[in-house]
Amino acid sequence: MKKYYIPPILVLAVIILVVVAFPSQQQDNVSCNNCNVIIVTSEAIRPDHLGIYGYQRNTTPNIDSFFRKGFVFENDFAQAPNTLPSHMTILTGLYPSHHKVIDVNSNNSLSNEYYTLPEILKLYDYKTAGFHSSNPHMNPKFGFSRGFDIYKRIGVVYHDDVLDFINSSENSKFFIYIQSTNVVDPYVAPHPYDTMFDNNYTGKIVGNSDEFEALMRKNNLTWQTSDFDKVRLLYWNLVNKSDPRDIRHLEVLYDANIYWTDLFFGRIINSLEELGILNHTIVIFGAGHGEEFGEHGGFLHEKLYDETIHVPLLIYVPGARPKIIENQVGNVDIMPTILSILNIPQPENIDGRSLKFLMENPNANDPNQILYSEFVSQMAVRTPEWKMIESLNNSVVSYELYNLKKNPQEKINLIDKNLTQENELKSDLQNYEVKFNSTFTDLKLINSTFIGYP
Amino acid sequence: MDRRIIPIVALILIFLAIVIHQNQSYPVCPDCNVIIIAFDAMQYYHTSLTDSGYHKNTTPNLADFSQQGTVFTDAISPASWTVPTYVSWFTSLYPSEHKVVNRYSVYNSTYSVVADFRKLRTNTTYTMADILKENGYATGAFTGDAGARGDSGNVKGFDVYVDKPLGFNGFDFSEPLALNWITTHKNQKFFVFLHGYDAHGQFNLQNFTGRFLNINYTGKFTGSPKEQGQLREEGLAKGYVNVTQDDVTFWKAVYDEKIYDADAVFGRFINNLTQQGLMNNTIIIVASDHGTEMFEHGRVDHGDTLYQELIHVPLVVRIPGMNSVKISNTQISILDFMPTVLDALGIKVNQTIQSQMKGQSLVQALQSKGVSRDVYSETDYRLYTHKRSIITTDGWKFIWTLAEYPNKTNVKELYNLTADPHETLNVIEEYPRVAYELEQKVAQHMKDMGTDINGPWVIGCSPVYSDQCKEVSNE
Numbered sequence: 001m002k003k004y005y006i007p008p009i010l011v012l013a014v015i016i017l018v019v020v021a022f023p024s025q026q027q028d029n030v031s032c033n034n035c036n037v038i039i040v041t042s043e044a045i046r047p048d049h050l051g052i053y054g055y056q057r058n059t060t061p062n063i064d065s066f067f068r069k070g071f072v073f074e075n076d077f078a079q080a081p082n083t084l085p086s087h088m089t090i091l092t093g094l095y096p097s098h099h100k101v102i103d104v105n106s107n108n109s110l111s112n113e114y115y116t117l118p119e120i121l122k123l124y125d126y127k128t129a130g131f132h133s134s135n136p137h138m139n140p141k142f143g144f145s146r147g148f149d150i151y152k153r154i155g156v157v158y159h160d161d162v163l164d165f166i167n168s169s170e171n172s173k174f175f176i177y178i179q180s181t182n183v184v185d186p187y188v189a190p191h192p193y194d195t196m197f198d199n200n201y202t203g204k205i206v207g208n209s210d211e212f213e214a215l216m217r218k219n220n221l222t223w224q225t226s227d228f229d230k231v232r233l234l235y236w237n238l239v240n241k242s243d244p245r246d247i248r249h250l251e252v253l254y255d256a257n258i259y260w261t262d263l264f265f266g267r268i269i270n271s272l273e274e275l276g277i278l279n280h281t282i283v284i285f286g287a288g289h290g291e292e293f294g295e296h297g298g299f300l301h302e303k304l305y306d307e308t309i310h311v312p313l314l315i316y317v318p319g320a321r322p323k324i325i326e327n328q329v330g331n332v333d334i335m336p337t338i339l340s341i342l343n344i345p346q347p348e349n350i351d352g353r354s355l356k357f358l359m360e361n362p363n364a365n366d367p368n369q370i371l372y373s374e375f376v377s378q379m380a381v382r383t384p385e386w387k388m389i390e391s392l393n394n395s396v397v398s399y400e401l402y403n404l405k406k407n408p409q410e411k412i413n414l415i416d417k418n419l420t421q422e423n424e425l426k427s428d429l430q431n432y433e434v435k436f437n438s439t440f441t442d443l444k445l446i447n448s449t450f451i452g453y454p
Numbered sequence: 455m456d457r458r459i460i461p462i463v464a465l466i467l468i469f470l471a472i473v474i475h476q477n478q479s480y481p482v483c484p485d486c487n488v489i490i491i492a493f494d495a496m497q498y499y500h501t502s503l504t505d506s507g508y509h510k511n512t513t514p515n516l517a518d519f520s521q522q523g524t525v526f527t528d529a530i531s532p533a534s535w536t537v538p539t540y541v542s543w544f545t546s547l548y549p550s551e552h553k554v555v556n557r558y559s560v561y562n563s564t565y566s567v568v569a570d571f572r573k574l575r576t577n578t579t580y581t582m583a584d585i586l587k588e589n590g591y592a593t594g595a596f597t598g599d600a601g602a603r604g605d606s607g608n609v610k611g612f613d614v615y616v617d618k619p620l621g622f623n624g625f626d627f628s629e630p631l632a633l634n635w636i637t638t639h640k641n642q643k644f645f646v647f648l649h650g651y652d653a654h655g656q657f658n659l660q661n662f663t664g665r666f667l668n669i670n671y672t673g674k675f676t677g678s679p680k681e682q683g684q685l686r687e688e689g690l691a692k693g694y695v696n697v698t699q700d701d702v703t704f705w706k707a708v709y710d711e712k713i714y715d716a717d718a719v720f721g722r723f724i725n726n727l728t729q730q731g732l733m734n735n736t737i738i739i740v741a742s743d744h745g746t747e748m749f750e751h752g753r754v755d756h757g758d759t760l761y762q763e764l765i766h767v768p769l770v771v772r773i774p775g776m777n778s779v780k781i782s783n784t785q786i787s788i789l790d791f792m793p794t795v796l797d798a799l800g801i802k803v804n805q806t807i808q809s810q811m812k813g814q815s816l817v818q819a820l821q822s823k824g825v826s827r828d829v830y831s832e833t834d835y836r837l838y839t840h841k842r843s844i845i846t847t848d849g850w851k852f853i854w855t856l857a858e859y860p861n862k863t864n865v866k867e868l869y870n871l872t873a874d875p876h877e878t879l880n881v882i883e884e885y886p887r888v889a890y891e892l893e894q895k896v897a898q899h900m901k902d903m904g905t906d907i908n909g910p911w912v913i914g915c916s917p918v919y920s921d922q923c924k925e926v927s928n929e
Contacts, residue, residue: 098908120890
């Protein structure tokens with residue numbers, strides 16, 4: 001038999017061809033059966049004030065180093081810019097118009113047609129605890145305590161409450177939900193945090209918590225809910241909103257609060273590490289809403305521009321490779337995402353979708369990136385490129401349309417320019433409102449100083 | 455050539471021969487006639503089929519016939535009443551997909567439209583009769599009218615569809631017509647649907663002998679259709695009916711005698727087919743569209759619940775020339791007739807029809823290789839109720855009442871059919887996780903059928919019988 005000589009270069013070429021023709025698919029399996037789940041949320045956190053999202057100040061060293069091992073969602077949006085509806089959305093996977101637990105002054109409770117995340121996890125033998133620090137919003141009467149073995153109010157420091165619960169749950173799987181208001185206004189912090197990012201401010205804002213509390217006492221005010229509007233007015237009356245220096249200082253104090261929040265987050269992570277349970281615990285950091293610093297002529301979180309609805313979403317899944325995900329996602333997706341990572345069936349009557357497929361393959365086909373957000377008198381629809389906001393004021397409905405790619409600041413209103421997006425997004429909004437029988441409250445009917453607050 | 459290769463080649467050839475031979479035994483019954491016989495409203499547990507557990511010899515002829523075929527002990531109907539079910543038989547679609555979920559698709563005081571899948575569905579819907587006709591079959595349906603009427607769309611593909619005179623007619627009416635038609639068409643391939651209302655509450659039992667009555671009944675009932683109709687409406691209005699134990703015994707005896715009489719005509723029919731020499735080339739399927747509640751859950755009649763007495767139905771399949779099992783415990787859905795018949799006849803259909811059919815061929819199950827499936831049922835009976843259910847292969851049953859007259863919503867029931875086959879004990883509190891998972895399965899199934907599970911689930915009045923919805927009707 002004749003022997004053939006195959007040149008090594010040919011062999012090499014064939015190998016290269018095979019490698020090129022059949023690249024190994026970077027398809028990870030992101031799942032964590034029977035893992036613990038901790039969700040830490042804070043009110044009023046903007047992703048652009050966190051180091052992991054590229055902020056220049058060192059506000060979040062603990063979050064940054066921990067979630068370098070996790071999934072960073074760059075474009076996560078809240079479905080409401082205020083606490084009550086936003087957290088109900090996180091816990092149910094339902095849009096605000098669908099769960100209808102929107103108005104802090106109402107007694108609307110979540111209908112029993114719907115499941116909350118802890119209710120489902122309880123079915124799968126989880127011990128569940130909810131810790132919140134926003135009594136009017138996170139009140140059990142709205143259905144927030146459903147499914148929680150423990151549901152309690154926490155103060156500024158909550159580390160011991162969480163550890164006590166973990167210790168008491170012995171070796172059982174657990175789910176912990178933390179809702180902290182450490183970042184919301186009035187932005188004050190104890191020394192040295194109050195001056196850590198700005199030590200030469202000479203204006204009128206009182207950022208030191210001891211000094212501010214002294215001022216409160218002088219005005220016969222306490223931190224009780226009934227005084228809260230007055231406390232906020234006391235703070236905001238010292239702010240010169242037309243002075244850029246004051247606005248900058250507000251952001252500095254806001255950042256100090258974020259730093260503080262990060263400190264507590266770091267302590268929780270350290271404890272989980274010490275307990276040796278971090279390798280089977282899913283950790284999520286998110287926010288109920290963002291915060292405005294004058295971008296659209298106001299403060300706080302009372303609008304539907306991105307500064308108030310663009311929120312961080314960071315997910316750590318033990319063993320999963322870290323990834324950055326740019327697709328537009330929503331807080332409404334958090335519940336189904338957690339369930340699918342745990343391999344627990346999700347309720348079929350929800351509005352959110354599991355993001356697991358993106359966590360496994362960030363390049364996966366994802367054609368339906370459309371989200372809705374709503375607030376009292378407003379309704380918004382957002383795609384990765386476009387946003388429309390519908391508002392009801394003085395019985396008049398008006399629309400704004402923004403091209404988010406060309407004008408991410410949402411300043412150039414493109415309504416009435418005969419753009420095809422105008423009709424498309426209007427009909428999307430209309431379908432949403434009809435589907436869920438949405439209600440608007442005319443802005444003129446609201447006479448509270450702080451919209452959405454009691 | 456190396457001589458050692460010869461035995462290897464030989465082995466390969468033998469292997470090929472075996473494969474070819476096996477392929478040649480498909481289809482199991484090419485060019486056979488097809489007869490589907492429907493005993494309307496016959497509850498599985500009131501037949502004397504093997505395994506039904508009934509102690510009265512109500513269906514001796516059906517039991518005899520079943521010896522030549524296969525009895526399915528776990529056949530589940532996709533609906534609990536007539537109108538949606540027969541459309542499912544002939545289209546292999548769930549009711550919410552074929553959309554004939556009530557007699558009328560629109561009904562109000564001035565205007566009504568009979569529900570017809572040909573108008574309600576945007577896609578063309580293919581029926582079993584359509585496809586058989588296209589393949590050279592003569593097609594004839596001989597029904598007892600009422601809910602089996604052809605105007606639901608069921609007439610599609612039939613050369614002849616008898617659904618007159620008006621009323622609830624029995625086999626004594628439809629069977630002679632079918633037999634006569636068969637005799638004139640027996641020299642060509644034919645498909646027959648033979649239907650009788652004999653066991654139905656609205657069928658008038660002419661001559662009650664008391665054959666199955668073991669007490670001296672002195673109660674107030676005579677067993678008439680009118681009385682059963684009144685009891686049905688009383689049950690719907692109140693959730694239960696006021697009857698004594700003797701009344702129940704009496705009503706069951708009336709029901710059993712209706713079944714017995716229907717079975718006698720069935721026996722005559724099979725004898726006749728045998729005499730005409732048709733048994734060797736005719737596929738025969740005998741089933742019921744739904745059962746009848748005989749006070750098992752406090753009421754009488756059917757349509758309003760999805761309990762086993764209504765959706766667990768008798769099914770006997772006989773395919774000539776097939777080495778089939780006597781009893782199949784494979785859990786199957788009555789959606790399976792169309793794919794089964796096409797499979798047995800070896801009729802290939804295009805992808806559109808393939809994807810229309812939600813059932814599966816029973817040919818494997820007939821050969822003992824059946825795989826049980828989770829089965830789904832639904833009812834939107836008269837807009838009095840909206841219910842969905844699942845029975846899993848491991849014996850759980852979950853019933854979801856989305857809405858019901860007068861103001862019931864979102865009621866869930868869970869039964870362990872293995873321990874509690876007649877659904878007496880709702881164990882949803884004990885097994886909330888099972889209930890949760892089954893709820894999501896049902897919801898997923900509904901989504902697959904194109905139903906928005908968030909509703910709205912409207913309660914109203916959509917009549918089946920002329921005496922209903924009088925308050926909104928001028929009829």
